[in-house]
Amino acid sequence: MKLIPSRWALAAFLLHSISKTTGSALTTVIGANERLCFYADVDKAGEKIGVQSGGDFDINFDVKDPRDKIILDGRGERQGDYVLTANYVGEYAFCLENDMSTLTGKLIDIDITVESEPRRDPPAKPGQLADQTSALEESIYRLNGMLSSIRRNQRSAHTRERRGYFVVESTQSRIFWYSVLETAMIIGMAM
Template identity: 75%
Template sequence: MLERIIFSLLFLLRLSLLVRGSALTTAISANERLCFYADVDKAGEKIGFYFAVQSGGSFDIDFDIKDPNDKILLDGQRERQGDYVLTANTVGEYAFCFENDMSTLTEKLIDFDIMVESEPRREAPAKPGQIASRLVP
């Protein structure tokens, strides 16, 4: 249990140092709920979430994603894997939780990835033969 707490704290530390993506593997014991968190700095950022159950039981897990207001954005039961992209409409901390309460004895091993990224607006490229100009204040 202490190992999981330390792991979660290290994960949050990485996020606070502006690491915008992370690929992780975690074990979830029987009857356990384990959550990971990602901060969104501005509305409109994209959140990528991927997971795959690597071992344990029927290779399935329950999950949910909640926004900073504790509203469930996405959930699934007995899923083997998932790959989702969401738009963050609210600034703050998003929760990504796995729950292994359907299992009474079996630990599950899960690979997952949470990414938060800004999508900078790009200028349209100049047409062939035209010179791009920029306004200087």
């Protein structure tokens, strides 16, 4: 029996071997007036760092490079998608702060990704591009970009859905207690 690898398996293998990605998706609760930091280690300069975050309503955050310099700062953000290029090797700090809330914690989704995509150097002449990059490689790069976009959109939709669910739950609770109060007042007036 002759074993022939499928085109899909070959494409999956090439996609996996083209880009090296490490990441961590995390859902956590940040208490009132709490500051929580996450760290990502960058092995070499020029790597891409992506942060997709969202939470219940608003959060403050900052991103610091290995020299402890703030490279990204956000105040009162509800949702975001940020891609940074790591200019220095070392540990990058992603800190979230819930100092606007004095009583309640917030549920936060954060996804920190460090990517390294080895690409060939562009050719000196435009005609040489076909020699260096095959159509399959270009398709794989495009698919990788589209899949990343779909993943970010799903995460964003999930965050919006959870926020909407919270609003509906809160409204239902208010309606219930208003109807209990209204019923008690009607019974009180009838007596």
